[in-house]
Amino acid sequence: MTPEQARSIIAVCLMAAFADGAQDGSEREHVRKVAESLGRDAEIDFIALYQDVLLGRLGLEAVVAALDSAALRQLAFELAVGVCEADGSRNPQEAAFLERLAALLGLERGAAGRFVDEAEALAQAPVIEAPVIEAPVTETEGAAPAPASAAIDRGELERMILNASILNGALELLPQSMASMAIIPLQIRLVYRIGKAHGYELDRDHIKDFLATTGVGMTGQYVEQLGRKLVGGLLGKAFGKLGRAIGSQATGSAFSFATTYAIGQVALRYYGEGRRLDAAGLKAMFARLFEQARGLQANYAGEIEQRARTLDLGKLTAELRAS
Template sequence: MTAEQTRSLLTVCLMAAFADGHNDPREREHVRRTAEALSAQAGLDVMALYQDVLLKRVTLEQAVTGLDTLELKQLAFEMAVGVCDADGVHDAGETAFLDRLSELLALGRRESAAIIRDADALADAPVNRPLPEAPPVAVPSIPAGPDQTELDRMILNAAILNGALELLPESLASMAIIPLQTRLVYRVGKAHGFELDRGHITDFLATVGVGLTSQYVEQFGRKLVGGLLGKVLGRVGRTIGSEATGSAFSFATTYALGHVARRYYADGRRLDAAALKASFAQLLDNARGLQQRYAPEIAERARTLDLKKLTAELGR
């Protein structure tokens, strides 16, 4: 993939992140930090792209000029839909953005509609459902009752599943990660006697430092600068990518999120924002070290994962 193609994809990605026109300040800060992190990894100044998009120094017409193959155009649209739907089904501003993008990319109406339909189904997936069943995974032995052991297992299985999803090349795989994380927080809260709605969960994630839109931008950006998208684009193929950075990121984020939610709801939701952020940061560091231990389970889950079945389960 050329530098111009990479620049075009990242610019469209950032435009999608701001297409609603009313981002939560916390989410905007998450996107800014993501751009900084990607600049450190890529041979491209993503922060400059971020500033160009934020200050409207680049148009969508200019952004798509580097997308000169059908595969890149499809990938750009799938990615944009995923970003717009990361915090829920896209609103009127995001719909207008996606319509314009599809027109500029000269994609077929039926193809664009199918991509949007699949993403919307995940974005609107109910949170108050069980997590998908997983193969048994051994958890570290701890002095805890059976309920706590089950919570450990549930959080670990969710982290392994999300790590496995990031090894798959399909865009829909990355789109499934956020619904699984919100469902995990719901299950943890319910286990402690709290019935949570989507708005509360979204606010909880933002408070601990997990942005919805920015997380999808980071997932996509990591794959792009890591070279995976240069091997397999969009929905083409079923080969597991060799780049494991995104997988480690999703495993660690999900694992830390599950355990910080466990602390928060076990304490009766008394932890303040600063304590939540500090706790999440500590858990995230621990989870990064733990990921290598479960790398074989993550790879095996990716090899056996039926993505269509999983997304169908999420939508029920």
């Protein structure tokens, strides 16, 4: 993949992020920070690209023209679908954008529609607990103590957070786009299970607000997730056929592990302490725990790789949709 091709794919994804016309200021700021962070690591000026997209200086027709292979065009479409579905809902503006994009990319309409429907079903997966999809792992290290409760097994919740982090890290090692799309529904379910353990029955909207308050915008997270994979590809100068790795999978895997771990730990403290933290406190805690998780991830790299080798993505996504 050339820098120009990667730039085009990122531009398509940024256009998808703003296609709904309803992104609030905090979400736009998250995407801007993503662009700034990625720009330090790649051959692309992500900030300039972000501004060109936001201000409408780039046309979709010109952007997709650089995607000169069927694999790149399919990849761009799948990633754009993931961006549109990241917040759990696809509105009419996003649906129209994806239909136009598929046409410009020359994709077969029926196949494109089926992929969108499958992604939508996954994005709308119920928040209730799924059947067992985790593998037993060792205890986490160095977690701060929470208030004692006779009804809550903190050790079990710690293991659940670590299992979810390993699972999401493993999903980023899989080649399918749908694997990355499963990460946010699994994070939502993790928060739900932690809240429920502390006596809170949470719905999807509450969890989305909780994640946004910690600074984890779902659209922004997905853009960052795929951006880091593309940056890994640029730095490694590697791109295989669709269904192969987009460069350094380990980059995306470490990011998803750390994000999931920090989300789980923040939720554990927030609901365990009676939801007393304000927005600033949640953001600061997430930032601190995310850095801690980045250091912790290396300890579990082997388990993440082993989990990826044994994952049945079709079974996992079916369980998510059906619960």
